[in-house]
Amino acid sequence: MMTGLTGTSRLVRLALRRDRVSLSAWVLGLGLFVAATTAMFVDLLATYDDVVRETWLVATNAGMRMLGVTSGASVGGYMLHREYVTLAVLAALMSTLAVVRHTRQNEELGRAEVVGATVVGRYAGLAAAVIVTVGANIVLALVLGLAMMVNGLPASGSFLAGASIAAVGVVFVGVAAISCQLTSTTRGATGLASAVLGLAFLLSGIGNMLGTVDDRALRVTSAWPVWLSPIGWGQQTRPFGGGHWWPLVLFGILLALLLVVAVALVGRRDVGRGIWPERRGHAHASATLLSQAGLVWRLQRGALLGWTVALLAFGLIFGTLSEQIQDVQGPAAEWYAGIGGTDQIADAYRASIIQMAGMFVAIYVVQILLRMRVDEAGGTLESVLATGVTRPRWVLGDVLNAAAGAVVLILVFAVSMGLTAGQVLGDTTTQVREMAEAGLVQLPGILLLGGVIVVLLALLPRWAVPLSWALLVTALVLGPMFGPTLGLPHWAQDLSPFTHIPKAPATDVTAAPLLILASICVALAVAGVVAIRRRNLILPA
Amino acid sequence: MAVFPDSMAAHGRDARTAISASGLVKNFGTTKALDHLDLTVPAGEVHGFLGPNGAGKTTTIRILLGLLRKSGGEVRLLGGDPWRDAAELHRRLAYVPGEVNLWPNLTGGEVIDLLGALRGGLVSARRTQLLERFELDPTKKIRAYSKGNRQKVALVAAFSSDVELYLLDEPTSGLDPLMETEFQDVVRQLHEQGRTVLLSSHILSEVEALCDRVTIIRAGRAAESGTFDQLRHLTRTTVEVETERPVEALTELDAVHDVSLDLNHARFSVDPGELNQVLRRLVDLEVRSMTCSPPTLEELFLSHYGDRVEASPPAAELVHA
Numbered sequence: 001m002m003t004g005l006t007g008t009s010r011l012v013r014l015a016l017r018r019d020r021v022s023l024s025a026w027v028l029g030l031g032l033f034v035a036a037t038t039a040m041f042v043d044l045l046a047t048y049d050d051v052v053r054e055t056w057l058v059a060t061n062a063g064m065r066m067l068g069v070t071s072g073a074s075v076g077g078y079m080l081h082r083e084y085v086t087l088a089v090l091a092a093l094m095s096t097l098a099v100v101r102h103t104r105q106n107e108e109l110g111r112a113e114v115v116g117a118t119v120v121g122r123y124a125g126l127a128a129a130v131i132v133t134v135g136a137n138i139v140l141a142l143v144l145g146l147a148m149m150v151n152g153l154p155a156s157g158s159f160l161a162g163a164s165i166a167a168v169g170v171v172f173v174g175v176a177a178i179s180c181q182l183t184s185t186t187r188g189a190t191g192l193a194s195a196v197l198g199l200a201f202l203l204s205g206i207g208n209m210l211g212t213v214d215d216r217a218l219r220v221t222s223a224w225p226v227w228l229s230p231i232g233w234g235q236q237t238r239p240f241g242g243g244h245w246w247p248l249v250l251f252g253i254l255l256a257l258l259l260v261v262a263v264a265l266v267g268r269r270d271v272g273r274g275i276w277p278e279r280r281g282h283a284h285a286s287a288t289l290l291s292q293a294g295l296v297w298r299l300q301r302g303a304l305l306g307w308t309v310a311l312l313a314f315g316l317i318f319g320t321l322s323e324q325i326q327d328v329q330g331p332a333a334e335w336y337a338g339i340g341g342t343d344q345i346a347d348a349y350r351a352s353i354i355q356m357a358g359m360f361v362a363i364y365v366v367q368i369l370l371r372m373r374v375d376e377a378g379g380t381l382e383s384v385l386a387t388g389v390t391r392p393r394w395v396l397g398d399v400l401n402a403a404a405g406a407v408v409l410i411l412v413f414a415v416s417m418g419l420t421a422g423q424v425l426g427d428t429t430t431q432v433r434e435m436a437e438a439g440l441v442q443l444p445g446i447l448l449l450g451g452v453i454v455v456l457l458a459l460l461p462r463w464a465v466p467l468s469w470a471l472l473v474t475a476l477v478l479g480p481m482f483g484p485t486l487g488l489p490h491w492a493q494d495l496s497p498f499t500h501i502p503k504a505p506a507t508d509v510t511a512a513p514l515l516i517l518a519s520i521c522v523a524l525a526v527a528g529v530v531a532i533r534r535r536n537l538i539l540p541a
Numbered sequence: 542m543a544v545f546p547d548s549m550a551a552h553g554r555d556a557r558t559a560i561s562a563s564g565l566v567k568n569f570g571t572t573k574a575l576d577h578l579d580l581t582v583p584a585g586e587v588h589g590f591l592g593p594n595g596a597g598k599t600t601t602i603r604i605l606l607g608l609l610r611k612s613g614g615e616v617r618l619l620g621g622d623p624w625r626d627a628a629e630l631h632r633r634l635a636y637v638p639g640e641v642n643l644w645p646n647l648t649g650g651e652v653i654d655l656l657g658a659l660r661g662g663l664v665s666a667r668r669t670q671l672l673e674r675f676e677l678d679p680t681k682k683i684r685a686y687s688k689g690n691r692q693k694v695a696l697v698a699a700f701s702s703d704v705e706l707y708l709l710d711e712p713t714s715g716l717d718p719l720m721e722t723e724f725q726d727v728v729r730q731l732h733e734q735g736r737t738v739l740l741s742s743h744i745l746s747e748v749e750a751l752c753d754r755v756t757i758i759r760a761g762r763a764a765e766s767g768t769f770d771q772l773r774h775l776t777r778t779t780v781e782v783e784t785e786r787p788v789e790a791l792t793e794l795d796a797v798h799d800v801s802l803d804l805n806h807a808r809f810s811v812d813p814g815e816l817n818q819v820l821r822r823l824v825d826l827e828v829r830s831m832t833c834s835p836p837t838l839e840e841l842f843l844s845h846y847g848d849r850v851e852a853s854p855p856a857a858e859l860v861h862a
Contacts, residue, residue: 047853060765108684184685185684187645187684213575278681278682279682280648280680280681281650281680281681281682282648282651282680283650283679283680284650284651285647285651285652285653285654286660289647289654290654290658290659291656291658295644295655299644299646299648379640379642380642380643380644382603382642383638383642383656384656385607385608385631386606386631386634386638387631387632387656387660388629388631388632388659389628389631390627393628497697533664534610536608536610537603540640541640
C-alpha cells in the first residue's frame with residue numbers, strides 16, 4: 001500500500017498547477033454568490049416581521065419545503081432555505097468534476113499511461129485527486145463562512161453553514177472516486193456521480209416535504225428520508241437555528257467508507273478500463289439520425305430531457321404557491337407587482353414567474369446554439385461540411401433544435417404551473433390556457449437573443465462563447481427581473497429584449513412589440529447565416 | 542473479394558481534370574500557408590501529395606473542400622468552383638480528414654451511415670464488405686475506439702460512397718501494416734474503376750505503390766510534380782564501390798557528391814546522367830565489387846527540402862552502432 005502511494009506529493013503539485021485557475025474560480029465564484037445573496041436578503045428582510053412572514057410562507061408550502069428546510073425566523077436561516085441546496089449541489093459538482101479530471105479523464109486521454117510508467121504508485125493518482133479536492137472544499141468552507149459573516153450574520157452560524165455546504169462537496173469526492181472506477185469514460189463517471197447527486201437531492205427534498213411544522217409555522221422537523229442523503233445531513237446542522245456540529249461527523253465517516261471502496265476497486269481493474277464494461281451501441285443509424293437536424297437532436301436530446309424534467313418540477317411547485325402568494329405583503333409584494341406590472345398579486349405572481357422561466361429557457365437556447373462553436377473548434381464540422389450539407393443547413397440544424405426546444409420547455413413549465421395553480425385556485429382549464437399563452441409570449445425575446453448569438457458565431461467565432469454568456473447575463477440584469485430593482489435608467493433597461501415582452505397574463509398582450517422582436521430575430525439570423533457563408537472556418541490544425 | 546462491382550465503373554460526368562489549382566495563395570494573417578501552389582490531377586488518376594508537416598497539404602485540401610477561402614489564384618474541382626458550389630460538389634466526392642474528429646457518443650456504424658446519408662447515400666453492400674475488410678466493430682462508441690480504429694471509421698465512411706473523387710489526407714497514419722495493405726487494395730480497385738484519388742501522405746512506400754503521379758509540396762509551393770520516373774531523373778544515384786587502388790581521384794569530378802572514403806572503399810552519390818563519366822574513372826581503379834542503388838523516395842523527398850542526403854549505412858552497421 002505504501003509503495004502504491006509513491007509519487008503522490010508530486011501528483012498533488014501537478015494537480016494544483018493544472019487546477020489553480022479552475023478550482024480558484026469555483027471557490028471565489030461561490031463565495032461571491034453567497035456574499036451577494038446574503039447581502040440581498042439582509043437588505044430585503046429588514047424587519048423581524050419581514051423575516052417571520054417570508055419564513056412562514058416557505059415553511060407552510062410543501063413545494064417550497066422540497067427546496068430547503070426552515071429552522072425558525074432568522075435572515076441567515078431564510079437565506080440557507082433559499083440557497084443551501086443550490087450551494088450543496090454546486091460544491092458536489094466542483095468535487096465531482098475535479099476528481100474525474102484528475103483520475104478518469106487522465107486515463108481516457110492517455111495521460112495516466114505516461115505518468116503511470118514513471119515512479120508512481122497505483123493509488124497515487126486517486127490519492128492526489130482526493131487530497132487536492134478535499135483541500136479545495138476546506139477552503140470553500142472558510143470562504144463561504146467569511147462571505148456570510150461580513151454581511152453581519154453570526155460567526156459560528158456562518159462557518160457552520162460554510163462547513164455544512166463544503167461537507168457535501170467532500171462526500172462527493174468519495175462518490176466520484178468510486179464512479180471513476182466503475183465506468184470507463186469521463187462522461188460516464190460524471191454522469192453516475194450526478195445521478196447520485198440527484199438522488200441525494202430528491203431524498204432530502206421528500207424528507208423535508210413530508211416533515212412537520214411547529215406551532216408558529218416557522219421551523220420544519222424533517223421526516224426520516226433526509227437521513228439517507230448527505231444534503232439532508234447538511235440541512236440538519238441548522239446553522240442559524242440551533243447550530244448542530246455533530247452531523248458533520250457523518251460526512252467524515254461516509255467519506256472514509258467511500259474511499260475504502262474506491263481503493264479496493266482500483267486494485268481490481270486495468271488502467272484505462274472500468275469495472276463495468278463499455279456499453280455497445282447500434283451497428284446502424286436510425287432513420288431519424290440521418291440529417292444535420294437529426295444529428296443535433298441526437299446530441300442534445302439528453303440535455304433537453306434534463307431541462308424538461310427540471311422545468312416540469314419547478315412548474316408544479318410554483319403553481320401550488322399561487323394560493324399562499326395572495327397573503328404576501330410588503331417588499332415581496334411590491335417586487336412581484338413591479339415585475340408583473342399589476343397590483344393584482346396573483347396575476348403579478350404568474351407574470352413574474354413565467355418571465356423567470358423564460359430566462360431559464362434562454363439559458364438553454366444559448367447552450368444549444370453554442371454547440372456550433374464546439375462543432376467548429378472540435379473538428380466534427382469538417383466531416384459534416386465535406387458532405388452535401390451547406391453552411392446554412394448546418395446553422396439551421398442547431399437553430400431548429402434550439403427554437404423547438406425553447407417552445408417545448410416554456411410550454412412544459414407553463415402547463416405544469418397552470419395545472420397545480422388550477423388545483424389550488426380552481427378553473428384549471430383557464431389557468432393552463434392563460435399560462436401557455438403567457439409562455440409563448442416570452443419566445444420572441446428569447447429567440448432574439450438566439451439571433452444575436454448566431455451573428456456572434458458568424459462574425460467573432462473565437463469570442464462567441466464568452467460574449468454569448470456575457471450577453472445573456474446583461475440581458476437578464478437589464479431586464480425586468482433586476483433592472484428596476486437595481487434602479488437602472490430606462491434607456492439601459494430598454495436594451496434588454498425581455499423589457500419589451502408584454503407582461504402576460506397580467507396585462508393584455510399587444511402584437512406590435514412581439515412582431516418587432518420577431519422580425520429583428522429573423523433579420524439577425526439571416527445576417528448571421530450570410531456572414532457565416534462568407535468566412536473561413538476555424539478548424540483544428 | 543471485389544469490393545466494387547464492375548457496374549459501378551460506368552460513371553456519367555467525366556470532367557477531364559478533376560483538380561486544377563494554379564497560383565493558389567492562402568494567407569492566415571501574415572502567415573503564408575500557400576504561396577502560388579500549382580496542382581493538377583487528371584480524372585482517373587491516383588495522385589500522391591507529398592510534403593512535410595506544415596507544408597500546406599491540409600490547407601490545400603480544405604480549400605478544395607470550400608472550408609477555407611483562397612486568398613488568390615485559381616482553383617477548380619470537378620469542373621466547379623469549390624467555394625461557391627461546395628455542397629453540390631461534395632455529393633460527388635468523399636473525404637477522409639487527417640485528424641479524425643467524430644462524435645464520441647455515436648457508434649462507428651452510426652457515424653458511417655450518417656456521413657453517407659449527408660453525402661447523398663452509400664452503397665450498403667460496400668459498407669458491409671469494408672467493415673469486414675478493415676475488421677471494424679461498428680457497435681462500439683467512437684470514444685472507445687483507438688486512433689487507428691477511428692481512422693478506419695472515416696475510411697469505411699468514405700469508401701462506402703460511390704463517388705468520382707476521393708480526397709484522403711494522410712489516411713493511414715494510424716493503421717497497422719496489415720490494414721495498410723487492405724487500404725492499398727481498395728485504392729487500387731478504385732483506380733481500376735476509373736475513380737480519381739488525391740492521396741496526401743508521409744508514407745513514401747505507400748505513395749510509390751499506389752500513385753501514378755506525385756506532387757511534392759514544400760512551404761506552400763509545389764516543389765516538383767511528375768511521375769516517379771521523371772522525378773528520379775532529378776536525383777542522384779548512390780554508388781558503393783570497392784577497388785584495388787585508392788579512389789581519391791573521384792573527388793575532382795563535379796558530378797560526384799557526398800564522398801566517404803576508406804582507402805579502397807568508397808560511397809558517393811552521382812548526379813543524374815553523369816554515371817558514365819564516373820564509371821570510366823572507376824574502371825581505371827580496377828573495381829572489385831560495386832553496388833548502384835536508385836534513389837529511394839526518402840532521398841528524393843529530402844533533396845527537395847535542402848537537407849543533405851546522408852548515405853544511409855548498411856543494415857549490419859546499424860545494428861552495431
